[in-house]
Amino acid sequence: MATRYLEIRQGVLSKNDQLAAGLRDRFARAGLFVTNWVSSPGAGKTALLERMMAAMRADGLQVAAVVGDLQTDNDARRLSRSGAPVRQITTDGMCHLEADMLAAKLEGWDLDALDFLFIENVGNLVCPTWYDLGEDVRLVLLSVTEGEDKPLKYPVMFNSADVAVITKVDLAVACECDLGAMRANIHAVRPGMRIFETSAKTGAGLPELIAFLLERRRAKRAA
């Protein structure tokens, strides 16, 4: 018996990465802009998406969502109230979405007819980090109730995202949240990161966030 060294040089998650690359091609061909929303549980992904999707539909945009949760389809039912098509992925305890789970949920959907697909990931600031879903933009949300130092506690997730969205800003004063410190902490782990300050309750910051997504979609289609 002899031992040998075999060079491999391969990403551990290459299977997911390949599937995600396939999805990204598919989305590009369909002219579809895809966003992946990550946050801790309770940061307000569903509330913000519900309001945003309704506003975008009112502007004549075709939007749809896929929602990941460990249990229940409550979030999918809430998002459906916007009138948009919504599908639920119940992970039965799995802490993140993977590309194959998303691909399976897209079956039967006419992607060409859609402008935006929102993926609401499982509430978790750790595990969804590594799993590319073929998205164009990854948004990390944090609410003012979570404390200013959240970015310092989860630098890996903040570094994997493209945009940060602070939610529930209408509660900032009540929670004694120092928004300046929160912004500084985001920029400590990700210098220059674009930050949106939003409230699903008052609608603050939503026009800016929607305008950003529309601009990114235009840029993608022009490319």
Added chain:
Amino acid sequence: MHELSIAVSLVESAEQAARRAGARRVTQVFLRLGALSGVAKEALLFSYDIATAGTLLEGSLLVIDDVPVVLRCDACRRDVTLPGIQDFRCPLCGRPTAQIVAGRELEITGIEVEVADEASPQPTGCV
């Protein structure tokens, strides 16, 4: 606890490469793990023993090469190593920089396998 699913993916990749080379057993797996990979080393080592059970990798050693975050600092015109992952500023001049050169690695670099002496050499490299 994503480390278990990461360990399972790692075992699948290594086993595939080992079979392709006609190996009987994998004795060591070499992994590059970036500080920004976010993978907890202890949890991965623990998961590794579970994920390797009943595979060609059973009883093998996972050798982890820790890779620190390296940033490119335009002001200093050089790559600088960060001591941690919470302050993305050049340690030399203090300027913030988001240009990450290294530190995201989660990559198998190679494996050590046992092959029968009479086995003819198989091509190595990418799989």
